[in-house]
Amino acid sequence: MASFGWKRKIGERVSKVTSQNFEKEFAEEAAGIGSNDVDWLHSIKRKKGLLVEDNVSKSKRLKEEGALLALNGRHLEAIKKWDEAIHLTPEDAALYEMKAQSLLCLQEIFPAVQAAEKAVSRDPKFVEAWQTLGRAQLGLGEIAMAVRSFQIGIHICPSNKELWEEDLTWARRLLLQKKDTEAAEVVKRNQMDIRVEQALIPDYDFESDEVVAACDAISQIQKAAAAGGKTIVVSSSGKVSNQEPTTDDASTSEESKLFIKAR
Template identity: 45%
Template structure:
């Protein structure tokens, strides 16, 4: 112990060892390279969540590094966090508005995915609402005179609702080659054979 104390006294001018944080602050290039490399490796390995954390660490230490925010946005897209990715790309654009790829590629794609998510949620809402109306059809809760036109109208309404529900179940929200969000119904060409039964068919059935 005395020997250690003696060694300390023989090097009075030795500078203190730098902390980890100060080393990061002194080496911004190394930090950028580290954050980019770590994110790339984790993405290749399909470790999406750690890739997001690595990108978050990079922008935490260098909040004015626009490339770090773009990297974070892309990692968030891979995780499915579209809203967060939009914010990250917007920050990157604010820091470097002259980088056109941020506008034309990253943010534009994220906004398109955001529209797709909203359209998908709306489709699911309509599907669930239509299913409820089928299971609890108001037309089936009334008493009808089976010789009246009200029975025919009720049958048509229920059939139309059932047809709409089946169509919604076959509908997928996609992004086409032009970047437009649209609904596509699977088996759309053959759907004519499964359309809502026409009013004439019900009339014919009543006459049997």
């Protein structure tokens, strides 16, 4: 029976040039052992590259764990995972967008708006981030701003039917309802102001004893003046005066223009 093993003949399938280069590098490294000429800069760059790679992979793992938690309704735990990932990769717009969605589910509207704004600032072409921002703005009552966010998302991706048929349509309907409500409130406020002004104007009781007595007194004076051939004129200030009758219309005095003012 033939046996299987990992042993191979030394030098098999290795080119002569590769072998010589390897031997040369090995000799240089061996000669440098114990010397003080160490390339610290190269070493630091290499470690930094490994660290960045580790942060990216860890952030990706945390992102996926947070997504699974959010699907199961565990939004607080998901947000914690995404916060850790954001600390590692703060320029990842998807982390902010997912965090905003979970905050909306928790009814944390204002923090959701802030997270969505960070998402669109990291990636202005991120359609889902504009959509989430618009939904958060609707929850905050900023309907006009939500319409603008949805329109930006549609401008980036016109084929997104969900933005067209659901988000933007709903936001526009709310905006029209808000305008109608504001117009109705203006009309109602104006009507209320008119009622207040009318309430401030005193109503005169023309059947009160004082008014009847004043009318009777004026009537008696007019009868006495008529018997003497005079005219009674009552000015707007309440002043009563007697005037002689005249036939010259051009010489009408200023007192003849006075009138009785009543509401």
